[in-house]
Amino acid sequence: METLGFLMEGFAVALTPYNLMFALFGAFVGTLIGCLPGLGPANGVAILIPLAFTLGLPPETAMILLTAVYAGAMYGGRISSILLNIPGDEPAMMTCLDGYPMARKGRAADALAVSAIASFSGGLIGTIGLIMLAPVLARFALTFGPAEYFALFLLAFATLGGITGKNPMKTVIAAALGIMISTVGIDISTGTQRYTFGVLELYEGIDFILAIVGLFAISELLFFVEHRMGEGREKMQVGKLSLSLKELVTTIPTQLRGGILGFISGVLPGAGASLGSFISYTLEKQVVGKKGRFGEGDIRGVVAPEAGNNGASSGALVPMLTLGVPGSGTTAVLLAMLISLNITPGPLMFTQNADIVWGVIAALLIGNVLLLVLNIPLVGFFVRLLSVPPMYLLPIVTMVAFVGIYSISHSTFDLYFMIAFGIAGYFLRKLEIPLVPIILGLLLGPEMEKNLGHALVLSDGDWSILWGSPLAIGLWTVAGLGLVLPYLVGPLLRRRMNAAIKESPVSD
């Protein structure tokens, strides 16, 4: 009941015309970013962060904008999967399997419509799960001491390479790079400077917003300049909608299963939306059995992964909001934004910044409705945008990135840093080193170090405190499983997933 009251207050925040406008804008831009091949939700949010700073948005509006972008990108990813057989982002890979065959059979409009509806119910289920689970977990999180937090961060790192990582070694390299970058600056546990070489600008460490915008937005720009300068894609034909209500109704059980499974896999740290869509698709195939024609354009093969990845996107917000540990790459970027807005994620946020938490949750619900409305009638518009040459989009992205970063600190030093990160990001992507683990390393590394230090201070140097409570032991066990399972199940999953990919996107 209490939750409902908070949710109403959240709606009061999210429904102000100003916030609603940004939610709509975010949903629109998010869909657009999602449907551009290669640009996933993490990039989308990273690109929009500077805009929030440029416009000087208040914290709740900034977070509503970015969450709407996040949800929108999850919707948008399916468009190019269905039409081009190129996933707009990694979680949309599974949608290619049946979406593209459907389009080939002239049912592109049906596939787009039904996937929009599936995204909606997945998002709705996920958000309802978030509303029910988050406050409970937030209260529970108060019992987390340094030792439990240390185990939790360990769990996040262990599951990081996870199921979708192509090369575990490269994931480790990326995470290590992130942790290395994060050690620059004052070490708060000892009060001493590390790796600052007397450069005053480095004393407070490297701002992760700089790293995120540089790595994602600027490197994206460099990639576009290299690959697709000026080119657009050919115009796509969508065709007429022939979806019957009866057919839609038959997909409802699929939507429910997909949404719930997606939510659960989203909540697990590190797994994220790709796993959600994969599990939903695979399970659906098992449930339907031989009656289905999966891989040849079965409508349930479009519904399941879309419900799954949108359910997961809300699920991934649960650990981020309640524990301050992101469940996926995009939530890591959102976490960075929260921190730079001076808001401490974690159990406290639900009492100290209730307006922001519940405003964001309400905005997710509203955003889902907006996205459904946007995606059914406007789908033709997004399809046309797929053929807009990037030469018109990129100058805008670049401008916003520079103005936004400059408006945070008014420091040209930061701009050079951002460019350096952009160039580094470009080369790292050339080497196929994933970028998301860098961000996670950068964000979580110092926290893990801090909590280890604190645990040892509390126990007066006794290391056994790290596995001294049942909760900590549980977390260690899950972390162990997270580390081992990908080696057992991973190759199998990857083989199936790779079958669907031609163009490799960054990640979710």
Place this chain on the structure above:
Amino acid sequence: MMFKRFLSLVAAAAVSTSAMAWQPSGKVECLAPADPGGGWDFTCRSVGNVLQDLSLVDGTVQTVNMAGAGGGVAYAHTVSKRAGDNKLLVAASTATTTRLAQGQFPGMNADMVTWVGALGADYGIIAVSKNSRYQNLKELMDAVKANPKSVKFAGGSARGGWDHLKVLIAAKAAGAEKLPSIPYLSYNNGGEAMTQVVGGQVDAFTGDLSEATGFMESGDLRVIAVLADERLPGKFSDLPTAREQGIDAVGPNWRGFYMPKDADEAAKQYWVDAVDTLYASEEWKQVMARNGLIPFHPPASAFDEFVRNQVQDIEALSREIGLLK
């Protein structure tokens, strides 16, 4: 009292005549050595507004944010690039003096700028969770004296930072020994530290009053001592001071300004007087009330000395706990 008022009238008259000599014309710059949204940014923006309202400046006061090194970038900028600038104020606080004292602004010290004045303070507190067995600061410090490792503190600054120092100031005043072995857990901000105290993982919270008001009002946190000379006004009046519990520890986190050393004497005098006038105004009193600032305003002549003493005290304390060699 009468005599004091008379003096200040004379001073005010002197200002109005000597102000003829120098007055800021055009844009005045207020440098906030951090990103927008923090305490220094607040100092610049609110003082800028009131200066304009009181017509102490004829143009506008522009706030410029220059983050980096906990104020070190702005300090270096003021010392090296703006040495003779008459129209530059830089926001400062106890964090600035702490870093100066600990040599964290390499090659720079407190003598390289002119300290203009303070405009209020946020007082240090020591707090425990509502279920804590410690009822007051004395009990807590007795436990520390008996075994320095028995009470764990959490705060929002790095080791050796202001929140840590407040614990040491109080422990030293209480007569505790082995200050370096008192466990201190540093968090990124006061909020994180308070969560651990409220959650029962850590025994006591050290921070500033303004950070803790939310948890105080919800009843989760119990303030056992304010590190102020006397009880604070208004709704904070029932919080006990450390001093009345027999522990002579004071820890104001003041907010104020410094300006370039080589500015004209007339300009320096103008800003010192302007800060006095501003502090006495109704408009500023409202700003203080709205933002939980507590009165704190050493007389203009004594502020420079106050800063120097604070730097010396912090330096001595840092040496004692081994942060400085």
